[in-house]
Amino acid sequence: MKDNRPVAFDPPTAYNTSMQTVEPISISMDSRRPLLEVAPDDLAAWLRERGQAPLRTRQLQRWIFDGRAVSFDQMSDLPKRLRDELAASFRLLGSDIARHLVSSDGTHKLLLRLRDGQVVECVLLREADRRTVCISTQVGCGMGCVFCASGIGGVVRNLTGGEILEQMLHARRLLPLDERLTHLVVMGMGEPLANFDALLEALAIASSPRGLGIGARHITVSTVGLPNRMRQFADLGKQYHLAVSLHAPNDELRNRIVPTNDKTGLAAILDAADYFQTKTGRQVTYEYVLLRDLNDLPPHAGELTKLLRGRQAHVNLIPFNDVEGLPYRRLTQQALEDFVAILRSGGVSAKVRKRKGADIDAACGQLRRAALTASELISVQGV
Numbered sequence: 001m002k003d004n005r006p007v008a009f010d011p012p013t014a015y016n017t018s019m020q021t022v023e024p025i026s027i028s029m030d031s032r033r034p035l036l037e038v039a040p041d042d043l044a045a046w047l048r049e050r051g052q053a054p055l056r057t058r059q060l061q062r063w064i065f066d067g068r069a070v071s072f073d074q075m076s077d078l079p080k081r082l083r084d085e086l087a088a089s090f091r092l093l094g095s096d097i098a099r100h101l102v103s104s105d106g107t108h109k110l111l112l113r114l115r116d117g118q119v120v121e122c123v124l125l126r127e128a129d130r131r132t133v134c135i136s137t138q139v140g141c142g143m144g145c146v147f148c149a150s151g152i153g154g155v156v157r158n159l160t161g162g163e164i165l166e167q168m169l170h171a172r173r174l175l176p177l178d179e180r181l182t183h184l185v186v187m188g189m190g191e192p193l194a195n196f197d198a199l200l201e202a203l204a205i206a207s208s209p210r211g212l213g214i215g216a217r218h219i220t221v222s223t224v225g226l227p228n229r230m231r232q233f234a235d236l237g238k239q240y241h242l243a244v245s246l247h248a249p250n251d252e253l254r255n256r257i258v259p260t261n262d263k264t265g266l267a268a269i270l271d272a273a274d275y276f277q278t279k280t281g282r283q284v285t286y287e288y289v290l291l292r293d294l295n296d297l298p299p300h301a302g303e304l305t306k307l308l309r310g311r312q313a314h315v316n317l318i319p320f321n322d323v324e325g326l327p328y329r330r331l332t333q334q335a336l337e338d339f340v341a342i343l344r345s346g347g348v349s350a351k352v353r354k355r356k357g358a359d360i361d362a363a364c365g366q367l368r369r370a371a372l373t374a375s376e377l378i379s380v381q382g383v
């Protein structure tokens, strides 16, 4: 009997892994819609108009999500004519890889070029049996956190659900065939909850057994704190994990580090985080980027302890690493150890996040910024 299951394709070997070269980025003049941006009902109608059975939709999904197909031509269990019609009407993926860097610790960073020539970053981390992809949800970011390269220049636009999902597909293609993505963190460029509908659309497919099959409990969404959205996120009834980027233990300091805080305030954010914890039963993680002499001093650790003590909270401490053009500096090892000790002695669970991909600018937004400032952008081809 003929085996019609999709065949997985080898990870590509032709990606550019150079950390030096800067190639021109071109805008695609291809007007075909990427398949992941076509609503399931529209695709079903398109197939019906061509006399195709509904099962074709499932076949297409299997080729994309199980089979790692990169062209319609590879979908050998679809009739040749249908493959040709699909290729004439749609692109399989709307984005492609503009840059691919590999760190000495095995971290991969991709700079993806979108259909309109904008670029976003995603990162693949390989640790023990975890394969984690970190994705972006916006081009740029409107939150303006002072230490972050992604926020410089503000937000350009939201990503579509398909563009969010495609980052996972590109990252997954870097894995050997016997490995799959096990974890997803939405901590790249952009404020995920400011692009709520597209985010949920992408997460639904990422966590579906018919999609990428990443367990909802292994999906973490990180926010600077949009209280209404945090509550809506809690109300979904999903097992997604929530991380709140705090970075300061009081409003006065947080207003300086996360400018949007002056409209929301810590109290409303913590209330919404408590609501999430009560509603879902899931512990909330608080992210805290440590900036030398700004928010890394013992009184800050003491205040943070008071703020979080008694809450079901875990703190991820992230020592800042220098970003060209920004005035902040990494804290000393002693200051880091003191900060951790104060939190722990106050009964707050805390961990220092290991830095991955240090040699490839893996911190959020740095690669995109390097590309933008290298002034190679943007040449239009095919006009």
Ligand code: SF4
Residues within 6 Å of the ligand: 141, 142, 143, 144, 145, 148, 149, 150, 151, 188, 189, 190, 191, 224, 364
């Ligand atoms: S840290 Fe996150 S929320 Fe803040 S500016 Fe950067 S991408 Fe936006």
